[in-house]
Amino acid sequence: MFDLGAAEILVIIIVAVLVIGPNDMPLAMRHAGRWIGKVRRVSSHFRTGLDAMVREAELEDMEKKWKAQNEAIMKQSAKAVEEEKGEPVMTGPPPVSETPKAANAESAAQKAKPAEPAPSPSKPSEPESPAKPQG
Template sequence: MFGVDTSELIVVAVVALLFIGPQELPRVMMKIGRWVGRVRGYARHFTAGIENVIREAELEEMEKKWREENQRILAQYPADRHYPDPPAAQRAAPVMTSPPPDAEPTLPLEAPAAPDDDPTPPSARPLP
C-alpha cells in the first residue's frame, strides 16, 4: 500500500493515538475512511470515463476501416455489371434432408447385429 511497511503503520498509529487521543481516534478514523472511499470512487469514475473515451475512439477507427473496405469492395464489384457464373466445382450441391416422395425405398446401410454381437450378458440370454 504505497510502499508503507508494517512498522511505519505502527509508528503512525502510536503518534495518532498520542496526538488525537483515545476518545477521538475512532471518529477521526471513520472520517479518514470516508475520505479514502470518496477518493477511490472518484478515481473509479475517472478511470471508467477514460476507458469509455478510448473505446469510442477505437470504435470510430474500426468504423472508418470498415467504410474504406466497403468502398473498395463496391468499387471492385459494381452492382450494374454482369458477373459470370462460378464454375461447377465452386457451386454447392443442394442438401437434401429427406428423400423426395416419389423415390424408391432404400435398404439400410448397416446389417442387423449378429447373435455374437448381442450386448446382453450370456447368462441373461435365452437358451436356443
Template sequence: MLDIGWTELLVIGVVALIVVGPKDLPVMFRTLGRFTAKVKGMAREFQRAMDDAADQSGVKDVAKDLKSATSPRQMGLDKLKDAADKFDKWEPGQPERTVGPETAKLSAERAEAARKIRESTAKAATDRQAAEAAKAEAAKAEADAPREMQASSAAPKDNPPKGDA
C-alpha cells in the first residue's frame, strides 16, 4: 500500500522508540493499527457504495454487454458456429434453393445478356489485337525503311554512268 520495505520500517520503529519511549510505544502502535483498520474499512465501504450505485444505474450490465459484443474471441466463435450450422444443413447433390418461374425467366435474360457482353468483349479484344499488330507492323516497316536507304546509298558504284560518249 505505502510501498515501505523492511529497512524503512526498522528505521521508523527505532525513531518511534526514541521519540515516544518504550512505555508508550505499544499504545501508539495499537492506536495506529486501529486508525489503519478504520481507513481500510472506510475505503471498502466507499468502494462497495460505488459498485452498488453502478449496479443500480445499469452501468455494469452495459459494460458486460459491450465487453461481450467487442470480444474478438466471442465474435470468432459466433462466426465459427454459423459456418458449422450451415455445413450441417448442407446436403451435397441437392440444389441449394429452388427457383421460381419469374426468377428462371430473369436468369435466362441475364444469361443472354452475359453472352452478348462476352461476345462484344471478345470482338473488341480481337479488334484491339489486330490494331496493335498493324501498328507494330507499320513501326517495323518504318524502322526498316531508313536501313534500306542507307544500305543502297553506301553500296559502291562499280559502273560509272553512261553518257553521250
C-alpha cells in the first residue's frame, strides 16, 4: 500500500519517540490504532458497496445477453420446425382461453351440494337419559 521498508519504519519510530515522548507513546499508539481501524472499516464498507454495484451491473448485462441469445435460438428452432412441418409454430406462452360454460356449471353444482357428514366412529350408541318425572 505505502511500500514502507524497515529503514523508513525505524525513522518514523525514532521521530515519534522524540516528538511524543516515551511516556505518552502508548496513548498515542492507541489513538492511532483506533483511527486506522475506523479508516479501514469505512474503506471496506465503501469497497463492498462498489463491488456489489459492479456485480449487479454485470448480472444485468449477462441477463440481457442470455435473453437475446434465447430469443434468437427460439426463432431459429421455430423456423426449422416450420420448414419441417409446413405450419407456423407458437414460440411464446400459450394464449389464455375462457373456460367452457359446462365446466363452470359443474363447479357451481359442486359448491351448492352440501357436504356429507363424516361417518361416526364405531362406538355403540348410548341410550338417551330418561326424562325426569314431573311432580
